[in-house]
Amino acid sequence: MNKSSNLETEPLFLSACWCKPTSRTPVWIMRQAGRYLPEYRKIRSQVDFLTLTKTPELAAEVTLQPVRRFGIDAAILFSDIMTPVEGMGVKMEFNPGPVVTNPLRTASQIDALRIPDLNENAPFVAEAIKIIQKELPVSVPLIGFAGAPFTLFCYLVEGQGSKTFSQAKSFLFAEPQLSRMILEKLTDVMIEYLRGQAQAGAQALMIFDSWAGLLADEDYKAFAYPSVCRIIKSLGHLDIPLIYFPNQGATLLETVKDSGADVVGIDWRTSLSVARHVLGSDVAVQGNLDPMALFSSKEDLGSRIDNVLREGGPGPGHIFNLGHGIDKNTDPDRVAFLVERVRESSQKDLY
Ligand code: CP3
Numbered sequence: 001m002n003k004s005s006n007l008e009t010e011p012l013f014l015s016a017c018w019c020k021p022t023s024r025t026p027v028w029i030m031r032q033a034g035r036y037l038p039e040y041r042k043i044r045s046q047v048d049f050l051t052l053t054k055t056p057e058l059a060a061e062v063t064l065q066p067v068r069r070f071g072i073d074a075a076i077l078f079s080d081i082m083t084p085v086e087g088m089g090v091k092m093e094f095n096p097g098p099v100v101t102n103p104l105r106t107a108s109q110i111d112a113l114r115i116p117d118l119n120e121n122a123p124f125v126a127e128a129i130k131i132i133q134k135e136l137p138v139s140v141p142l143i144g145f146a147g148a149p150f151t152l153f154c155y156l157v158e159g160q161g162s163k164t165f166s167q168a169k170s171f172l173f174a175e176p177q178l179s180r181m182i183l184e185k186l187t188d189v190m191i192e193y194l195r196g197q198a199q200a201g202a203q204a205l206m207i208f209d210s211w212a213g214l215l216a217d218e219d220y221k222a223f224a225y226p227s228v229c230r231i232i233k234s235l236g237h238l239d240i241p242l243i244y245f246p247n248q249g250a251t252l253l254e255t256v257k258d259s260g261a262d263v264v265g266i267d268w269r270t271s272l273s274v275a276r277h278v279l280g281s282d283v284a285v286q287g288n289l290d291p292m293a294l295f296s297s298k299e300d301l302g303s304r305i306d307n308v309l310r311e312g313g314p315g316p317g318h319i320f321n322l323g324h325g326i327d328k329n330t331d332p333d334r335v336a337f338l339v340e341r342v343r344e345s346s347q348k349d350l351y
Contacts, residue, residue, distance in 0.1 A: 011139050013074040017204060017241035017263050019284050019317035025309060025346035026073035027339055028143075031325035032066040033078045037332055039065050049094045053079050056127035063132050067140055069332065070339045074141050074204070074319075075132065077197070079125060081147030081208055082155060084193040087121030088113045088185070090156060103159030105171070110181050115188050118196025125193075126200035133201040143243070144202030146194050148209035148231075149186035150224035156182065165214055172223060179223065187227040191234045198238050206243040206265070207231060213248025213267075220252050225259070232260040243286060247324060253278040268323030272311035284317035291322045294334045301334065305341045310350050320346070 012026040034040055040062055044052065052058050063078040082098045089112060091101040104110060118126060132142055147155075155161070157168040157179075172179045194205045212224055232242050245265030246252050256264055257279050266275045266287035275285050293304045305320075312318035320342045326335070 011073070011141050013141050013319060014203065014241065016317060016319045017243070017284050019282060019315075021316045023347070024343055025312070025318055025320050027320040027342040028072045028074040028076065029066070029326055029335065029338075030076075030322055032070075032072060032076065032335075033062045034326065035328040036326055036330040036335075037065055037069070039069075049080075049096070053083055054124045056124050056131055059124070059128040060131035060135070063128070063142075064135055066335075067136065070336055072140070072339060074143055075136055076143040076206070077125070077129060077132070077145060077202065079128075079145070081145070081152060081210075083125065084118075084121055084146065084189055085152060085156065085186075087116045088189055097161040098155050100156060100159045103167070104156045104182060107178060107181075110178055110185070113182070113185050115185060115192075117192045118200075121189070121193065121196075126196060129197060129200040129202055141203035142201065143204045143206050144194060144197030144200075145206040145208060146190045146197075146231075148207050148212065148224065148244075148246075149183045149190060149227035150215070150220075151209050151211045152186050152190075153179065153182055154211045154214070165211060169214065172219075176223075183223065183227050187230050190227075191231055194231065194235055195238070198235070198240055202240070204241040204243060205235065205238075206245065207261075209244065209246045209249070212246035212252060213250075215252075217251055217255055221255055225252075225255055228261075229259055236260065241284075245286070257283065263317075263319065265321070266323065272308065272318065276312075276315075281315055281317070284319060285312060286319040286321050287312075288321070288323040289338075291324055291327050291330070294322075294326070294330045294338065298334075298337060301337065302341055302345075305338060306345050306350060309342065309346050313346075314351050 012022045015022045016026050059078045063075055066072055067075050093099050154165045154168045157171045158165050241262045243263040244261035246256055247267050250270040263284040263286050266285055268288050268290035272285050289308050
């Protein structure tokens with residue numbers, strides 16, 4: 001852990017990631033750049049999603065939109081978890097989620113998966129990060145990210161999003177050896193991909209395990225957790241915060257505690273106080289307002305926000321966020337209200 005940075009100049013978000021005391025709770029929002037913002041929709045009406053992620057100037061512009069509008073405490077690179085998988089030789093489109101042209105099912109498909117480094121894989125990502133860093137205020141760190149190997153496996157084998165991922169899960173249980181080969185290759189690629197983002201200027205790295213909650217703890221330990229640990233271990237020397245988000249991971253937290261992650265993202269189903277109790281005081285937590293709470297009255301929203309702050313405190317190491325990505329029909333004014341409320345309430349004594 002990096003404890004050496006200067007308390008006065010270190011951005012709030014980074015201090016909270018390192019579990020250091022902060023003057024207030026930092027806040028950012030998963031999917032903060034996206035379709036709920038009119039300025040995003042304007043750009044998206046001219047280019048498709050993949051083109052947007054592959055055009056550094058546009059990806060940078062869209063990354064900066066929520067920072068400008070809300071004065072949020074962290075920016076996250078505009079891209080997708082599937083971006084580095086294309087470089088492995090997998091063809092796909094977005095409609096609106098990822099759709100893989102030839103889902104992985106055979107040993108020869110798996111053998112053919114390439115393991116490129118960031119420069120040959122996604123040079124536009126490093127380019128976008130450099131542009132963003134020129135424009136971003138020093139108080140607002142940039143988060144780079146990747147999908148966790150198990151979550152990427154789900155999309156690659158299923159071929160598209162699903163509630164149960166029954167194709168992917170049946171493949172996992174029927175073909176454990178082939179599954180491990182896919183997971184290992186994905187782990188190798190994600191390590192390089194994340195390292196490349198840090199080299200280009202990302203100041204924290206987040207691993208999205210959106211489908212971790214599909215697995216019982218025993219199967220999570222057998223298939224998903226080892227690759228997360230290997231990624232975290234390989235990037236530890238970078239000395240930047242590593243955030244792991246096991247979505248719907250309430251039953252996995254005892255295991256996740258030992259992953260080495262500096263910050264664990266918590267969805268809205270688990271209270272932050274329970275999560276903190278399990279994870280201990282050395283691990284920061286990030287979350288966890290239900291994204292749908294943004295549709296409640298301002299009064300209700302305000303008290304829900306205060307509750308999340310209460311559950312996340314009183315100790316240091318809480319980053320306010322939603323418990324998952326923001327809904328595309330959210331009113332941006334509600335987000336402005338949320339950011340303001342977190343700022344005000346977290347400076348008050350809520351206990
Ligand atoms: O958070 C941000 O602002 C950064 C951008 C970001 C996107 N996707 C942009 C996006 C991030 C961090 C992601 C991660 C991602 N992508 C995850 C992990 C987080 C999670 O939500 O669990 C997953 C599972 C994906 C795969 C994916 N990409 C899905 C399921 C979808 C459809 C989403 C939807 O809301 O319908 C996408 C497309 C996508 N990725 C959009 C955005 C803004 C919508 C694309 C559009 O403009 O049409």
